[in-house]
Amino acid sequence: MAPALRRAAIVGGNRIPFARSGKRYAQASTQDMLTAAIDGLVARYGLQGERVGEVAAGAVLKHSRDLNLTREAVLSTALAPTTPAYDVQQACGTGLEAAVLVANKIALGQVDSAIAGGTDSASDAPIAVDEGLRRVLLDLGHARTPQQKLKAISRLRPGNLVPAPPRNSEPRTGLSMGEHMAITAAERRIPRQAQDELALASHRNLTAAYDRGFFDDLVTPYLGLKRDDNLRPDSTLEKLSSLQPVFGRSGRAADLAEPTMTAGNSTPLTDGAAVVLLASDEWAEQRRLPVLAHLVDAETAAVDYVHGGDGLLMAGAHAVPRLLERNGLTLQDFDLYEIHEAFAATVLAVLDVWNDEEYCRERLGLPAALGTIDRSKLNVAGSSLATGHPFAATGARILASTAKLLSERGGGRALISICAAGGQGVTAIVEA
Amino acid sequence: MPTQPTDRYAQFVGTAPGTWLSSQLGLPRPAELRRAQPGKRVLDGPALVVGTGLAPLRADLADLLRAAGTDVLDELPEEAADHGGRLAAIVVDATGLREVAELEQVRAAVVPAFRRLAPSGRLLVVAAAVDEAATVAAAAVQQGLEGFVRSAAKEARAGATANLVRVRAGASAADWASTVEFFCSGRSAYVDGQVVTVGPAPAAAPAQERERPVAVVTGAAQGIGAAIAEALARGGAHVVCVDIAAQGEALAQVANRVGGTALHLDITSASAPAALAEHLRTRHGGADVIVHNAGITRDKLLVNTDADRWASVLEVNLAAELRIDDALLETEGALHAGARFVCLSSLSGIAGNRGQVNYSTSKAGVIGAVRAMAPLLAKRGMTANAVAPGFIETAMTARMPVATREMGRRANSLQQGGRPEDVAETVAWLADPRSRGVNGQVVRVCGQSLLGA
Numbered sequence: 001m002a003p004a005l006r007r008a009a010i011v012g013g014n015r016i017p018f019a020r021s022g023k024r025y026a027q028a029s030t031q032d033m034l035t036a037a038i039d040g041l042v043a044r045y046g047l048q049g050e051r052v053g054e055v056a057a058g059a060v061l062k063h064s065r066d067l068n069l070t071r072e073a074v075l076s077t078a079l080a081p082t083t084p085a086y087d088v089q090q091a092c093g094t095g096l097e098a099a100v101l102v103a104n105k106i107a108l109g110q111v112d113s114a115i116a117g118g119t120d121s122a123s124d125a126p127i128a129v130d131e132g133l134r135r136v137l138l139d140l141g142h143a144r145t146p147q148q149k150l151k152a153i154s155r156l157r158p159g160n161l162v163p164a165p166p167r168n169s170e171p172r173t174g175l176s177m178g179e180h181m182a183i184t185a186a187e188r189r190i191p192r193q194a195q196d197e198l199a200l201a202s203h204r205n206l207t208a209a210y211d212r213g214f215f216d217d218l219v220t221p222y223l224g225l226k227r228d229d230n231l232r233p234d235s236t237l238e239k240l241s242s243l244q245p246v247f248g249r250s251g252r253a254a255d256l257a258e259p260t261m262t263a264g265n266s267t268p269l270t271d272g273a274a275v276v277l278l279a280s281d282e283w284a285e286q287r288r289l290p291v292l293a294h295l296v297d298a299e300t301a302a303v304d305y306v307h308g309g310d311g312l313l314m315a316g317a318h319a320v321p322r323l324l325e326r327n328g329l330t331l332q333d334f335d336l337y338e339i340h341e342a343f344a345a346t347v348l349a350v351l352d353v354w355n356d357e358e359y360c361r362e363r364l365g366l367p368a369a370l371g372t373i374d375r376s377k378l379n380v381a382g383s384s385l386a387t388g389h390p391f392a393a394t395g396a397r398i399l400a401s402t403a404k405l406l407s408e409r410g411g412g413r414a415l416i417s418i419c420a421a422g423g424q425g426v427t428a429i430v431e432a
Numbered sequence: 433m434p435t436q437p438t439d440r441y442a443q444f445v446g447t448a449p450g451t452w453l454s455s456q457l458g459l460p461r462p463a464e465l466r467r468a469q470p471g472k473r474v475l476d477g478p479a480l481v482v483g484t485g486l487a488p489l490r491a492d493l494a495d496l497l498r499a500a501g502t503d504v505l506d507e508l509p510e511e512a513a514d515h516g517g518r519l520a521a522i523v524v525d526a527t528g529l530r531e532v533a534e535l536e537q538v539r540a541a542v543v544p545a546f547r548r549l550a551p552s553g554r555l556l557v558v559a560a561a562v563d564e565a566a567t568v569a570a571a572a573v574q575q576g577l578e579g580f581v582r583s584a585a586k587e588a589r590a591g592a593t594a595n596l597v598r599v600r601a602g603a604s605a606a607d608w609a610s611t612v613e614f615f616c617s618g619r620s621a622y623v624d625g626q627v628v629t630v631g632p633a634p635a636a637a638p639a640q641e642r643e644r645p646v647a648v649v650t651g652a653a654q655g656i657g658a659a660i661a662e663a664l665a666r667g668g669a670h671v672v673c674v675d676i677a678a679q680g681e682a683l684a685q686v687a688n689r690v691g692g693t694a695l696h697l698d699i700t701s702a703s704a705p706a707a708l709a710e711h712l713r714t715r716h717g718g719a720d721v722i723v724h725n726a727g728i729t730r731d732k733l734l735v736n737t738d739a740d741r742w743a744s745v746l747e748v749n750l751a752a753e754l755r756i757d758d759a760l761l762e763t764e765g766a767l768h769a770g771a772r773f774v775c776l777s778s779l780s781g782i783a784g785n786r787g788q789v790n791y792s793t794s795k796a797g798v799i800g801a802v803r804a805m806a807p808l809l810a811k812r813g814m815t816a817n818a819v820a821p822g823f824i825e826t827a828m829t830a831r832m833p834v835a836t837r838e839m840g841r842r843a844n845s846l847q848q849g850g851r852p853e854d855v856a857e858t859v860a861w862l863a864d865p866r867s868r869g870v871n872g873q874v875v876r877v878c879g880q881s882l883l884g885a
Contacts, residue, residue: 039685039688040680042688043673043693044687044694044695045693046670048691213677213701216696216697217695219680220696221678221679222681223681288715288717289715
């Protein structure tokens with residue numbers, strides 16, 4: 001008989017400060033960073049030698065050698081070596097999706113405790129060999145006779161020796177994420193100033209959160225870095241508005257509107273790792289560990305950005321109304337909103353369509369618009385524009401911070417939405 | 433573990449040519465000190481336990497050492513005996529001495545034995561409390577023993593030490609056992625020429641020891657703090673390792689190494705005392721040991737000490753500590769019955785130090801605080817003691833100018849610097865549940881430094 005469902009508790013989190021790529025963590029691997037993030041969590045909650053139910057984490061930019069990345073990281077930590085682990089990958093949704101997976105196992109009683117998270121390094125990104133060279137090398141491996149070997153080698157051309165760097169573009173459209181977002185921003189007419197204001201708020205909120213010690217039990221310094229090095233405490237609207245646009249300067253976006261997306265209102269390539277500790281209430285209580293909040297429900301959506309009319313990063317807008325309906329809630333029934341700032345325009349576009357009667361009826365199949373939210377409840381401790389965005393690490397960063405924010409205010413409900421490549425979006429409700 | 437600075441001179445003196453050269457030139461010859469290792473006995477050779485006068489504690493002292501696996505002798509062995517007649521320790525019960533003439537018994541007992549003291553041997557004199565002496569002569573005799581021990585410590589060779597333990601009236605063997613053991617063992621390697629008073633356990637002290645006591649160590653990310661965390665964890669404690677968030681990386685490594693927990697806390701922040709009390713109450717159900725180790729230096733000559741340098745040192749080293757103590761003592765459930773406070777002072781706080789007016793003031797303040805707290809805490813079955821390190825080999829001393837460093841290393845009876853673990857073991861002894869009779873004491877870990885002696 002299946003046991004009664006129980007809500008998974010969020011006990012706490014840990015991350016290393018996020019670093020702009022090619023800087024402080026240029027020599028660190030994804031596994032190094034994930035290990036450091038887990039070890040910091042272990043130290044905070046005294047989990048040395050503990051067999052945690054499971055660890056689920058992943059990386060978006062992943063080396064072929066890292067086929068068992070999370071398990072290998074676990075073996076390097078102070079956790080019991082008998083702790084099972086597996087890799088998850090859902091682009092920028094990885095961290096949150098991993099948390100949802102382990103939370104469901106906790107809910108079912110299959111595990112009592114779990115760590116979820118993600119790690120990414122744009123500095124240490126894999127570089128693949130040319131496809132032609134790869135075929136030659138594989139055939140060489142299969143060849144038995146000298147003649148067969150010679151034949152394989154004879155197919156080699158100088159051009160095959162040029163390595164293939166990682167691509168930041170969607171395989172089906174050839175457009176980068178920024179170019180995709182620029183199209184959506186142009187379609188929705190998201191003003192430049194609103195984007196810069198959102199970016200400024202992110203830096204200010206993150207600075208204030210650091211200054212009041214909010215991250216003292218959420219962040220552990222790594223390789224000498226103590227705060228996210230993308231954070232600009234002294235940023236101003238003047239500085240942000242002086243930046244040149246970098247996306248939407250050509251193609252469909254340029255046909256529709258003036259380019260608005262700059263390096264200031266877009267996230268930079270970032271290195272980092274983050275994890276979150278989830279458990280049953282009983283497990284936490286037995287160890288006198290806190291329960292900051294509970295992960296109540298989650299919904300992942302995908303949009304047909306290739307042929308349909310939805311933007312690449314708009315899936316969160318589709319997932320949330322389903323989540324609301326299932327839980328009998330309206331968009332306004334939340335005390336906090338955490339919408340991942342892949343780009344300032346992403347957040348603004350999602351808020352824009354939710355308040356658009358036509359979009360809600362036609363695209364989301366709703367009877368009416370979801371309406372607006374109180375912007376003072378949005379990303380109150382800063383988000384990805386200020387912290388940076390190591391793809392797979394973002395979900396655990398947001399989930400742990402959100403749980404702590406709810407716990408600090410003595411209770412409440414939060415909505416999390418994270419957009420991801422491939423036209424996907426992972427959303428969740430957290431309550432304390 | 434961060435590597436400790438190496439004392440190259442001591443290494444050289446340990447070689448054959450080094451030994452020859454240093455003895456020809458009359459240079460200091462620091463010995464490698466015997467230090468405690470897990471599984472190692474309190475003493476690695478026989479102990480001569482002698483009584484002078486009535487010697488009411490002699491039998492208990494002998495029993496204690498025997499129980500610790502030591503071969504106890506009541507007279508000097510033949511030179512041909514095991515160990516070449518060498519003694520690992522000479523323990524003298526002088527508690528019963530009342531008349532000046534009786535001091536001759538101490539001389540007569542110690543003189544022939546002292547030559548036989550093995551490398552890193554121990555001379556431990558057990559005496560009575562001077563303020564409890566019935567007569568002027570008895571007080572003079574008991575005080576006189578301090579001069580005897582301190583001079584013997586200066587003459588002791590090859591890493592041997594001499595210390596004095598005063599036992600107050602009413603203290604039982606159970607009350608002084610941990611202290612006698614500490615001074616005989618390698619844990620007190622760098623504690624030399626010290627006087628410690630042990631009293632009866634306070635009536636309010638809990639009868640039962642906790643299976644896994646909880647200890648808090650501030651400034652635990654590195655150096656002496658990390659060593660204290662390790663020593664307390666070796667003794668079975670769960671250690672809450674506290675340091676500022678910026679030290680989090682090293683702190684997590686220490687916490688994971690000792691199987692404790694890391695807590696990022698700026699002890700000087702206004703919210704810190706309440707936050708720590710709440711953390712200890714909710715996460716651990718109360719703490720058993722509080723070690724105030726966090727400290728900073730902002731060295732300048734007095735005439736160049738501005739208000740900032742003054743305030744920051746006094747804030748971290750003294751004011752924050754006092755606020756935390758108040759909060760812990762006032763918060764129901766933050767401390768267990770019988771809790772121990774161990775506060776890190778410094779030789780600078782006793783002797784003063786050029787360029788450290790602010791630091792010395794704060795560290796002398798720590799001693800004042802401990803002495804004032806002790807009688808108040810005793811009523812609750814708790815204790816407060818101070819540990820004052822001398823020259824300890826750390827990353828900080830490694831950065832000193834060579835001449836200053838060499839002066840620091842050699843200007844003590846053991847002619848070398850101590851190690852962080854020497855301070856840590858001293859803290860662990862004071863934190864030991866069995867040390868409940870040790871209260872309000874200031875113990876130097878300085879190899880009997882020439883400073884402030």
